[in-house]
Amino acid sequence: MPEILHSFFPPTPGRTHEAQGPGAAFFALMVCAVQPKPCLWMSEKWQAEQLDPWGIAPFFEPARLLFAHPKDHADTLASAEEALRSGAFGAVITRLSQPLTLFTGRRLLLAAQAGKGIGVFLIPEGAGSPSADTRWHCAPYFSSDDSTLHTWQLIKNKSGTLTTWVTRWDEQTRGIIVVSKAAERAGAARPPD
Amino acid sequence: MLRARPIDAPFALTHRHSNTEQIYCLNVQAARQGLQKGIGLGEARVLCPGLQTAEAEPGADARFRQVLARWAGQYCPWVGVEDDGLVLDITGAAHLHGGETPLLADMARRLARAGISHRAGLADTRGAAWAIARHGAQLAADATAKPHEAKAPRRTVAGPMGGSANSGGIALKAAPAQARKASPPPKTAPFSIIPPGEARHFLAPLPVAALRLPAASCIRLQRLGIRTVADLTSLPRPSLTRRFGAEVLLRLDQALGALPEPVSPLPPAAPFALRMTLPEPIGLLKDVSAGLERLLTRLCTRLEATGKGARRLVFTARRVDQASVQVEVRLARAMRDAPRIARLFERGLNEMDAGYGIDQIRLEAVELEALPLRQASSYKAAGPDDGLADIITKLGNRIGLENITRLLPADSHLPEKSFSVAPAAYSEAAHGWASPNLRPLIIFAPEAIAGHGSHPPQRFCWRRLWFRVAHIIGPERIAPEWWFDHPDWRSGVRDYWRVLTFEGRRLWLFFTPQHPGWFVAGEFA
Numbered sequence: 143m144p145e146i147l148h149s150f151f152p153p154t155p156g157r158t159h160e161a162q163g164p165g166a167a168f169f170a171l172m173v174c175a176v177q178p179k180p181c182l183w184m185s186e187k188w189q190a191e192q193l194d195p196w197g198i199a200p201f202f203e204p205a206r207l208l209f210a211h212p213k214d215h216a217d218t219l220a221s222a223e224e225a226l227r228s229g230a231f232g233a234v235i236t237r238l239s240q241p242l243t244l245f246t247g248r249r250l251l252l253a254a255q256a257g258k259g260i261g262v263f264l265i266p267e268g269a270g271s272p273s274a275d276t277r278w279h280c281a282p283y284f285s286s287d288d289s290t291l292h293t294w295q296l297i298k299n300k301s302g303t304l305t306t307w308v309t310r311w312d313e314q315t316r317g318i319i320v321v322s323k324a325a326e327r328a329g330a331a332r333p334p335d
Numbered sequence: 336m337l338r339a340r341p342i343d344a345p346f347a348l349t350h351r352h353s354n355t356e357q358i359y360c361l362n363v364q365a366a367r368q369g370l371q372k373g374i375g376l377g378e379a380r381v382l383c384p385g386l387q388t389a390e391a392e393p394g395a396d397a398r399f400r401q402v403l404a405r406w407a408g409q410y411c412p413w414v415g416v417e418d419d420g421l422v423l424d425i426t427g428a429a430h431l432h433g434g435e436t437p438l439l440a441d442m443a444r445r446l447a448r449a450g451i452s453h454r455a456g457l458a459d460t461r462g463a464a465w466a467i468a469r470h471g472a473q474l475a476a477d478a479t480a481k482p483h484e485a486k487a488p489r490r491t492v493a494g495p496m497g498g499s500a501n502s503g504g505i506a507l508k509a510a511p512a513q514a515r516k517a518s519p520p521p522k523t524a525p526f527s528i529i530p531p532g533e534a535r536h537f538l539a540p541l542p543v544a545a546l547r548l549p550a551a552s553c554i555r556l557q558r559l560g561i562r563t564v565a566d567l568t569s570l571p572r573p574s575l576t577r578r579f580g581a582e583v584l585l586r587l588d589q590a591l592g593a594l595p596e597p598v599s600p601l602p603p604a605a606p607f608a609l610r611m612t613l614p615e616p617i618g619l620l621k622d623v624s625a626g627l628e629r630l631l632t633r634l635c636t637r638l639e640a641t642g643k644g645a646r647r648l649v650f651t652a653r654r655v656d657q658a659s660v661q662v663e664v665r666l667a668r669a670m671r672d673a674p675r676i677a678r679l680f681e682r683g684l685n686e687m688d689a690g691y692g693i694d695q696i697r698l699e700a701v702e703l704e705a706l707p708l709r710q711a712s713s714y715k716a717a718g719p720d721d722g723l724a725d726i727i728t729k730l731g732n733r734i735g736l737e738n739i740t741r742l743l744p745a746d747s748h749l750p751e752k753s754f755s756v757a758p759a760a761y762s763e764a765a766h767g768w769a770s771p772n773l774r775p776l777i778i779f780a781p782e783a784i785a786g787h788g789s790h791p792p793q794r795f796c797w798r799r800l801w802f803r804v805a806h807i808i809g810p811e812r813i814a815p816e817w818w819f820d821h822p823d824w825r826s827g828v829r830d831y832w833r834v835l836t837f838e839g840r841r842l843w844l845f846f847t848p849q850h851p852g853w854f855v856a857g858e859f860a
Binding site: 291 | 722723725726727729730733734738739740741742744750751753754756759764765766768769770773774775776777778779780805806835836837838839840841857859860
């Protein structure tokens with residue numbers, strides 16, 4: 143039975159989720175875009191990646207986005223826990239440089255449950271933790287008409303099957319729509335180039 | 336120190352100076368034995384075998400001067416602290432104590448009762464008062480040839496911490512316009528008054544050191560035979576300046592009133608500090624929080640009455656072993672809501688080490704901001720905004736308030752200068768972002784790729800991945816701002832291209848025609 147995207151996206155509040163791959167940042171921004179509360183974007187100080195507010199503006203108001211730059215992994219985890227627990231943020235996006243351990247993953251999950259926000263961790267590929275509710279592999283997908291096609295592949299799911307969707311941002315509905323859910327089913331053969 | 340341990344014998348305080356023990360300060364008995372300030376301890380012991388000594392504490396001296404300055408506030412509001420004394424500007428304040436002589440007599444009586452030896456001088460100018468306070472006694476002594484009667488007794492006295500404190504002189508300054516009693520000071524009194532307009536006459540026989548000159552200048556003047564102020568005033572001014580620099584004349588003019596010299600008073604003590612001394616030491620977190628809450632409630636009432644909000648609070652707990660622990664909270668927004676501030680202190684209090692118990696707690700609002708009263712109904716955003724400010728404070732106390740940022744639009748067309756990163760706690764969110772040109776989601780410092788010509792390459796390698804170009808959109812030419820010098824833009828104008836690759840990544844490439852080269856500068860959604 144093919145799953146529909148909107149039973150998994152936006153991700154369940156009060157849980158933690160993980161995203162990996164070259165389109166992970168876009169996935170996290172879409173999580174921020176589809177809910178109305180302020181969001182926190184956390185990355186360690188040494189990470190040079192810089193979001194451009196003028197590039198974010200077509201998707202949502204950059205004023206809703208706050209940034210935090212802890213100095214190391216331990217501070218990142220502590221700040222993420224506090225931010226998730228406070229409930230002041232609709233989503234807390236955290237870029238991790240090391241995998242979460244069983245213990246830290248569980249603590250962050252409990253914090254997310256207490257604050258009822260969405261916790262999204264941007265992880266290096268293959269560095270997932272067992273506490274995550276869903277894990278996504280995201281990559282931009284070539285389209286000739288200059289749109290924002292992405293393949294979102296659900297590679298871990300605690301409450302359903304694994305599926306792949308090709309999605310894009312829709313200007314009219316201001317949300318994510320599925321372009322063709324049958325385009326790339328997990329495990330299916332790729333169509334010939 | 337002598338207040339804590341009275342000694343009726345030669346006594347001196349010593350300090351280490353350039354690797355030898357030197358006399359820092361001494362009492363009358365020691366001075367009678369021929370000792371002087373500044374001589375070596377070994378020499379002093381030869382001159383006076385029964386000398387008792389203790390180590391000097393200059394820090395305690397400074398603290399004691401602060402205490403004295405606070406005490407002197409009862410005479411006039413303009414109390415300044417000097418290196419070895421106090422200076423008071425009693426212009427317009429003397430009549431409150433019945434005139435200048437009664438004021439000084441009252442001061443002398445109170446200080447004597449506290450066991451503090453002192454000398455006071457009063458004159459039209461600060462310089463003259465300084466001179467008469469420190470050198471006036473010698474003058475009187477010479478004049479009357481009764482050395483030990485006119486000389487004010489000097490004793491070494493104690494600061495609160497058991498160190499040395501020597502209140503050298505209290506110089507007082509009064510405006511010449513003020514009505515005075517021109518009575519000469521009694522010989523035994525530890526103060527001298529120069530009647531208005533007679534500074535020149537009184538200062539003339541004093542040594543040049545009375546002009547607050549550096550020791551080197553004094554020695555050079557004395558070598559030339561210029562020993563008193565009168566000698567100095569009789570010399571032509573241009574040659575003095577040429578030989579000794581401007582300072583000699585500056586000090587002379589200040590002492591004689593030709594140049595003004597204001598007294599800079601001490602800053603008023605922080606009115607937003609409260610403390611609570613406890614009869615029994617406490618150590619439980621619950622008790623400390625209860626104490627903090629009481630202080631906070633009072634502090635917040637005080638803040639509200641003045642229309643201010645606290646931005647930074649310091650909570651100090653003094654333990655029974657005299658050590659103190661501090662917890663500092665920096666707030667993301669000015670606040671005066673006691674329960675909410677108490678919550679923000681939780682983490683700091685949890686980490687505090689109570690040791691053997693805490694017997695005094697103190698709370699001070701170090702940084703304040705104006706926070707006018709607001710009608711609750713007209714301020715709709717209060718609810719969620721408050722939660723956000725609280726979490727910014729909490730995170731800020733862990734990772735530093737300046738590490739929580741937001742992006743604000745900036746007035747520049749250069750992509751990396753078109754926004755600024757501002758600390759969230761000190762800025763307001765900016766709305767209305769709209770750009771005519773599509774910008775990438777992520778920008779980074781330009782990364783060079785191989786490429787020729789002004790058109791994007793068909794294939795290129797970036798971050799160890801090969802990309803095949805499917806579609807290009809552009810160029811958008813962006814010129815550097817010639818009125819600023821950006822090191823990154825020295826290579827001249829840039830032609831930006833949006834490049835769609837078969838691999839899926841949508842990248843922002845640019846070409847610099849003036850210094851041919853291709854770079855990747857960002858990635859689109």
